[in-house]
Amino acid sequence: MRAPSAISHPKATAMTRLPTRTVHLDFHTGPAIDDVASNFKADEFAATFQQAAVQSVTVFAKCHHGHLYYETDRPERHPGLPKSLDLLGEQIDALHRVGIRAPIYLSLQVDEYAANSFPDWIAVAEDLRAVKLSRGVFEPGWQVLDMSSPYAEYFEAQLDEVLNHLGVVDGVFLDMCWDQPSASTWAISRMRATGLDPADAGDRALHARAVAHGYMSRYQSMIMPHLAPDAPMSVWFNSRPTTALIEEIKYVSHVEIEALPTGGWGHGYFPHVARFVAPLGVPMLAHTGRFHKSWGDSGGLKPPTALKYECCQMLAHGVSAGIGDLLHPRGRLEPASYELIGDAFRHLARCEPFVTDGRSVTEVAVLMDPALGDAPGPVGVGIVRALQQLRVQFALVPPDADCSGVPLVIIPETTVIDRMGAGRLDTYLQAGGHVLVAGAAGVNADGGALLEAQGVDVEGISPYSHTFLWDTAGDENQFPHVMYEPTLQLTARPGTEILFDSMNPYFERTWEHFSGHDDTRSTSHPVMRPSRCAATLRRSRPQSSLRTGGTAQLPTANCCDAVSTGCCQFHCCASMDRVIWRQRSSTRGTHAWSIC
Numbered sequence: 001m002r003a004p005s006a007i008s009h010p011k012a013t014a015m016t017r018l019p020t021r022t023v024h025l026d027f028h029t030g031p032a033i034d035d036v037a038s039n040f041k042a043d044e045f046a047a048t049f050q051q052a053a054v055q056s057v058t059v060f061a062k063c064h065h066g067h068l069y070y071e072t073d074r075p076e077r078h079p080g081l082p083k084s085l086d087l088l089g090e091q092i093d094a095l096h097r098v099g100i101r102a103p104i105y106l107s108l109q110v111d112e113y114a115a116n117s118f119p120d121w122i123a124v125a126e127d128l129r130a131v132k133l134s135r136g137v138f139e140p141g142w143q144v145l146d147m148s149s150p151y152a153e154y155f156e157a158q159l160d161e162v163l164n165h166l167g168v169v170d171g172v173f174l175d176m177c178w179d180q181p182s183a184s185t186w187a188i189s190r191m192r193a194t195g196l197d198p199a200d201a202g203d204r205a206l207h208a209r210a211v212a213h214g215y216m217s218r219y220q221s222m223i224m225p226h227l228a229p230d231a232p233m234s235v236w237f238n239s240r241p242t243t244a245l246i247e248e249i250k251y252v253s254h255v256e257i258e259a260l261p262t263g264g265w266g267h268g269y270f271p272h273v274a275r276f277v278a279p280l281g282v283p284m285l286a287h288t289g290r291f292h293k294s295w296g297d298s299g300g301l302k303p304p305t306a307l308k309y310e311c312c313q314m315l316a317h318g319v320s321a322g323i324g325d326l327l328h329p330r331g332r333l334e335p336a337s338y339e340l341i342g343d344a345f346r347h348l349a350r351c352e353p354f355v356t357d358g359r360s361v362t363e364v365a366v367l368m369d370p371a372l373g374d375a376p377g378p379v380g381v382g383i384v385r386a387l388q389q390l391r392v393q394f395a396l397v398p399p400d401a402d403c404s405g406v407p408l409v410i411i412p413e414t415t416v417i418d419r420m421g422a423g424r425l426d427t428y429l430q431a432g433g434h435v436l437v438a439g440a441a442g443v444n445a446d447g448g449a450l451l452e453a454q455g456v457d458v459e460g461i462s463p464y465s466h467t468f469l470w471d472t473a474g475d476e477n478q479f480p481h482v483m484y485e486p487t488l489q490l491t492a493r494p495g496t497e498i499l500f501d502s503m504n505p506y507f508e509r510t511w512e513h514f515s516g517h518d519d520t521r522s523t524s525h526p527v528m529r530p531s532r533c534a535a536t537l538r539r540s541r542p543q544s545s546l547r548t549g550g551t552a553q554l555p556t557a558n559c560c561d562a563v564s565t566g567c568c569q570f571h572c573c574a575s576m577d578r579v580i581w582r583q584r585s586s587t588r589g590t591h592a593w594s595i596c
Helices: 042-051 087-097 112-117 151-166 185-193 201-226 242-251 269-280 304-316 335-354 377-389 419-430 573-586
Strands: 021-026 056-062 104-107 172-175 235-237 255-258 284-289 320-326 364-367 394-397 408-411 434-438 456-461 467-471 481-483 488-492 496-503 530-540 560-565 592-595
Touching (some): 021 335, 087 151, 104 151, 151 201, 185 201, 201 235, 201 242, 242 269, 255 269, 269 304, 269 394, 304 320, 304 335, 320 335, 364 377, 419 434, 467 530, 488 496
Parallel strands (some): 021 056, 021 320, 104 172, 172 235, 284 320, 364 394, 364 408, 408 434, 434 560, 488 530
Antiparallel strands (some): 456 488, 467 481, 467 496, 496 530, 530 560, 530 592
16 A cells, blocks of 8 residues: 555545535546656646645546556556556645645446456346447447446455555545446346346336445445545545435435536536535535536637636535546646636635635525426426526425425426425415415316415416416506417416416417417407416405406505416526516515416
């Protein structure tokens, strides 16, 4: 075992706070590269990060190609790495000398060396195709290993060796750890042994989850004794489903969110997942990249303002900022990359004193289906975008969350509320809470209104593919806003105020009769062609003079129970902005809204 290097970081405290400015240094280097690390200079390497205000760098022990980058006699050591060079060890020592953390990276289910050496370890699809992250045998792409095979023990030996080689580590990042169903002989044998049916896709998924939990437990127990006493993190299993975090939080000390906006995740993914994870109360770190596109984009640099925005968004969410970079095979960092990264991180360093030890404020609780944690879809992205643009402070919580003390609860159209959930909402309303419910979320299993407090009757889905919103508080020259999808038809009960009327088109567009390129728009004024159903309604606690069944006057009272909407759906966040802003600016005591 090499002598572990000590980090000169006087303010470090064990497991309390993650470094706020981190770099994930990709180094997936194929065996055809024969001059690996030929330009590596340890002191220059560390000084570059130090000058860029970096606090932690994740460095590679093993890459997707299955090659190792430390001193070892194992045949997987990269063939192009000089035999005299312990690249990983020298990187860690150099970083520690300047007070920078250096957790280590190992690729798990993607290992080209193992896949090519032991083809029977590759995961097998139901149709007997080997699982590969490409479109075919002759397309470049990563082969995926089966963790039911002896590969799990093969990897365990690699992990054990690198931990003993280093002695003490700042943390471990294990990548490519998703649930991988397989129909290999290894997986079939283990499923039969546990009473699962290998021919059933659901059972194969259950087996994959059980296998993942098994190796997560084993590898965690191996890593914990090697953590530095003041290590800010232990282990992270990347690519796990966010929806499984409640069950899997026992295996990790923190959460990392991989969310490169231009790399396929989009700009709406990070703020959704960060708010979804926040209620767990664990430290979080997020990854963007310096890349113009995504991981592996060696020649692309993101515009400085874009990178700074993404990092500031992380800081604003109370999340440590991580920037992905790609180390050149010869081992020298690109100066232009660290001018870009340094500019963003120095700005963050100036901002950090204003948010350190801060606490998130929750003005609104959004009840989201936990199954959408990794795939927020247009509804999740829409609600986040609408509330962010309105500068409303909010949390995303599951339907069974305790929302007492939160002024407003929003229920988007993809969230299903059962009978018990409706009872909790009734209790919340009676305690003075406020509810905004959108579309199908406001309908119970019997087809009626979810809550009595909504003060609406549900008459099913509109027969029109397009309807139009008409603000009852607007003048006759306003522009009717189109809803591009069929909406829920709601009618007002006595005492319920109509905020937005629903307007129908002249007729539904068909092959037999249509007008113009797209929807056959509404007339310019609702009294000429109104729907008898409303688009957005507000139910008030005190009695006020309201006209129902058509347009309505604004209430004289300022304390409402519920707002319902059948037309304003959160995936159409422009119209949601209008609805929420109107409620925020006109009534602070609104109790419950229903939105079609």
